[in-house]
Amino acid sequence: MAWYGIRTIYQWGEKSDGTSIFEERIVVFEATSSDEAHAKASTEAKAYSGGTAWIAYPEQVGYEQDGKPLVDAYEVWSELFEGSCSLDEFYAQRYSRFLYHPE
Secondary structure, eight states: OOEOOOOOOOOEETTTTTTTEEEEEEEEEEESSSSHHHHHHHHHHHHHTTTSSOESOOOOEEEOOOOOOOTOOOOOOOOOOOSOOOOOHHHHTTGGGGOOOOO
C-alpha cells in the first residue's frame, strides 16, 4: 500500500476581536488508493475536531508518497506554487498575514 499526506484546513475559533483562527494540518495515511486515503482523512478530521464547532474546509489536498518507508526526515508534503512575487512576498501573502497571535 502507498502512503498519502492529506492536508486539511480548519477554522477552529475566533479571538475576542472577531479574528478567525485557522490551522493547516497534514496527516499521513497508508491506503490502497487516493480515494481511500481521503476517506480516512475525512474520518480522522471529524475525530480530531472532537465534536467541537471547528469547521473543516470541504476540499482536502492529497499527495502520494514515493513508496519508500517513512523514516526520520522523510518528506510527507510537497506542493508547488507560481507567481511573480519574491520569496519574501510569497511567504508574507500565504502565511505571515494570517499568523495567529494569542490574546
